[in-house]
Amino acid sequence: MFTKIGYAGLILVGCIAAVSVHAAENFVYGSYVPRSHTFHVDGLEPYFEALEEQSDGELQFRLLSDGTMVGSSNTLTGIRNGTVDMGLVVDVYIPSTLPTEATLNELALFADNEVSAAAAMTETVLLHCPQCLEEWKQAGAKPIAFYSTSPYYLMCNSAVSDLASIRGKRIKSATAWNGLAAHFGATPVSIATSETYEALSRGQADCAFAGAAYLKSYGLADVVDYIVDMPMGTFMGASFINMNTQRWQALTPEQRELFKRNAAQAIVNVSRGYANDAAEAFETARNSGVTFVEPGEPLKTSYDKYLAKERERVAALAEKRGVNNPEQLVDDYLTRLDKWERIVEKADGDNEKLVEAINERIYSKVEF
16 A cells, blocks of 8 residues: 655665665655645545556555645646656646646636536646647646546635625635635735635635635634635646656556556546535534525626626636637637536436546547
């Protein structure tokens, strides 16, 4: 089974492996989020275990979490220079390195389901966005799969009851939610997700746009007292399966096939983990006295008006960032997202059907 060890232990294991004639391929995965995070527990652990078992131990993995080796903004650099072999790469933290993909993530408010958003992003980057792949190539890494969070909600540590009460608040937000916060008359505050708890507890922010699962995975349940009960997009720009290009090229075709063969299951596992955590977190929040605020018509109308202009805003941003064919890129992604929403709806919660659909429509067509 793959292991989670400290840095000193990693060096010792590496030395032992170096003297073994039949040493396995050992991969170090760097993650800056807490060890208990959904994407570790539900996504990476089963994925790594499957790869180790199916390769008869030739592929082995070590997960170093909590920012032990890399942080939110330097993970891709760490992958390129060999500090880690794989890692959690979130495009919004490095828009100058992955400008096309980061722009796609600006379409977050159009998504409302974990699986459809993750599948749409994975398909777009791997099959329909040469510019995305070129940016990854220049960064020295190979993208393999993306995940999406559960839907975001507005969570506050002080009372909110309607649109008027949101005005003037400081809201932790990023990418697409920055503009939404300003549209609501609030002040967007740029804070890393891992620092949201501290910001809310110390008064640096009054609210945060955050996934329901964050109440559990980032401990926000301890600092949130009000939640506006209206989903507002999902964050789908997280590449959780990727690899240093040189290490990827050194793999055998059979080993690469194992990475690809198990990716769809990992995407669905993370998505379901987020959904389950979200449901559990909301139930716990209600039982602990958190107030769920029913959005009034003025708030719903304001949100709809903002969303109606999002396509044009993102297309303009894409052009500003030098993205090729920006309007077509945006339109194609939204069409793809709609397609995956219909696929997810038809699957009706059947995980095997979702894995089959992702393999058929994405990984059977990807040439690694």
